Amino acid sequence: MRNISVFFLQASGIAAICIAVAAAAVATDNVSPIYGVALPEGYRDWKMITVAHEAGKNNDIRAILGNEIAVQAFREGTRPFPDGSVIARLAYVYKSSPENDAVFPAPQSFVAGDPTNVQISVKDSKKYADSGGWGYAQFENGLANQSAPLMKSCFACHTMLDRSKDFVFSHYSQ
Numbered sequence: 001m002r003n004i005s006v007f008f009l010q011a012s013g014i015a016a017i018c019i020a021v022a023a024a025a026v027a028t029d030n031v032s033p034i035y036g037v038a039l040p041e042g043y044r045d046w047k048m049i050t051v052a053h054e055a056g057k058n059n060d061i062r063a064i065l066g067n068e069i070a071v072q073a074f075r076e077g078t079r080p081f082p083d084g085s086v087i088a089r090l091a092y093v094y095k096s097s098p099e100n101d102a103v104f105p106a107p108q109s110f111v112a113g114d115p116t117n118v119q120i121s122v123k124d125s126k127k128y129a130d131s132g133g134w135g136y137a138q139f140e141n142g143l144a145n146q147s148a149p150l151m152k153s154c155f156a157c158h159t160m161l162d163r164s165k166d167f168v169f170s171h172y173s174q
Helices: 002-029 068-076 148-158
Strands: 047-054 060-066 086-096 110-123 134-140
Touching (some): 047 068, 047 086, 060 110, 068 086
Antiparallel strands (some): 047 060, 060 086, 086 110, 110 134
């Protein structure tokens, strides 16, 4: 009986090690292609910079959050953003709310529906020198989108902005 117990303890220990190694592998692989940007820990606790509604094909509503460095740069109007700035854009389906509209005299209420993705922009002027100092990532259901063409399109779109904005679409809302 003792040999069986030892076997099960060893087997369960090996299984725990395998699970830990697999989890570590997933965690280190959960980065964007090209830029290697990961989903920052605790980003949902960051301060709100602004909100936005993207009409057209996306038709989403977005909460734009920033780490302390980014928030301070937004508040002070510091451009270019200092290295270490990280901006998170949380996107949700933009949908009407019949439940809320029932209270109002006309349909007028829109709410955040299901989440669509989280986009991260990281400022590191040396590491991302070829993309204006910014590295990009997009996550769906917590997993990094592995499409290299999608990641290349991030900077291509951001370059259409006035350079005084340092490739950032959002502005600070007080």
